Amino acid sequence: MKDTHQPPLLTALSSASADSPFVRVGDSSLSLDDLRGAAAAVADRIAGARRVAVNANASMETIVAVVGCLTAGVTAVPVPPDSGPAERRHVLSDSGVQLWLGEAPDDVELPVVPIDVSARSSKSYPEPAAESPALIVYTSGTTGAPKGVVLSRSAIAACLDALSEAWEWTAEDTLVHGLPLFHVHGLVLGVLGALRVGSPLTHTVRPKPAAYAEARGSLYFGVPTVWSRVCAEPTAARALGSARLLVSGSAPLPKPVFEKLSGLTGAAPVERYGMSETLITLSTRYDGERRPGWVGTALSTVQTRLCDDRDQPVPHDGESLGQLQVTGPTLFDGYLGLPEKTAESFTEDGWFRTGDIAVADPGGFHRIVGRESVDLIKSGGYRIGAGEVEQALLAHPGVREAAVVGVPDDDLGQRIVAYVVGDSLDGAVVTDFVAGTLSVHKRPREVRVLESLPRNAMGKVQKNLL
CATH class of the missing domain: 3.40.50.12780 (ANL, N-terminal domain)
Known part of the structure; x- marks a missing residue:
């Protein structure tokens, strides 16, 4: 039997x-x-x-x-x-x-x-x-x-x-x-x-820095907003120095937050990437390199690849942009009641189209640029990842938050518009700052200052509202 x-x-x-x-x-x-x-x-x-x-x-x-x-x-x-x-x-x-x-x-x-x-x-x-x-x-x-x-x-x-x-x-x-x-x-x-x-769990109800500090755990999960708030309270951040591992996910962790958290706690956080449809597919490892802005290599049970618009391979050179595709046992069974939508989400050879744009270096380390639908900007003949521009903006000492979108433009196809949160920011100065760190064609054509960025419960910026 x-x-x-x-x-x-x-x-x-x-x-x-x-x-x-x-x-x-x-x-x-x-x-x-x-x-x-x-x-x-x-x-x-x-x-x-x-x-x-x-x-x-x-x-x-x-x-x-x-x-x-x-x-x-x-x-x-x-x-x-x-x-x-x-x-x-x-x-x-x-x-x-x-x-x-x-x-x-x-x-x-x-x-x-x-x-x-x-x-x-x-x-x-x-x-x-x-x-x-x-x-x-x-x-x-x-x-x-x-x-x-x-x-x-x-x-x-x-x-x-x-x-x-x-x-x-x-x-x-x-x-x-x-x-x-x-x-x-x-x-x-x-x-x-x-x-x-089998590890005991403490859920703090809300991810407040003081509650994280008081919990005295060895492993912590948070989204970038959580870690930014932890860094804003150095006493709480230093209390996490005894933890074995701090994990950040659900949205890209800004490089300034990565560096400040590393300095306050004495250890760099681990970043990972996933979706509801794929669960977690990429992560930096406990015993491996932790590179700000990068989400590491494929998990042991998962395979990933980068492809162009025709599903042809994109080189792993650390620069070329491609759509991230995934296969492995962590994939979902489909969208409930939507067989056609499910089928559209897979390639002919069975790989799931994440809809995210990424780059990978020769060692298989990945950096997520953003969603293909909103974060891949085609401007003046160039393919530009919004995430790269956002990281450059966040390196400006006066910028606390940043979101970049492409808007229709008769001349460029799309022009780069940056929404930023900060104090006493001058749009022209911010634009020049980005042009000084990235290629000139990646500079924002407009900079709009907001009091806050619209975010969902997981801290992701809701760019459709921008």
């Missing part, structure tokens, strides 16, 4: 009993035994459902709900707590969820299952098939209605195992972060990663 036993996705939950706190969220904590029992109590109530929505606020209830879904083999659909009624209606309708887990907004018409973190069940559940869907994570919807990204249990496991190898992440670590629990970074890496590796 064929052995249908599957190795557990959340390995820590199948380990020996442990009474010490394993997961902390703010003032709430649960041991592995408590988490296992609380998740089983949720599984008892939702078993048999196909998909359920989870009110994915930063709480212990969210973690118990998601683990309960994974225990029961029910696909979880994390819903951002700040989503508006129209976005929420789209996600619930598109995903076809049957239940809502956690506190529900007034406009939710589904049956609601409250989450009681003190409830316990001793019932055990068989491990679901590795290829079964674990999560459906919705994209930000910047190019239309949000799309449901279907992530299998095996893809999540492959990603987390490759990251634990690259970062030397073990059960001896204590992971600390305060990231949202409805994205890959905070939920898959920041919660499921801890439960697979």
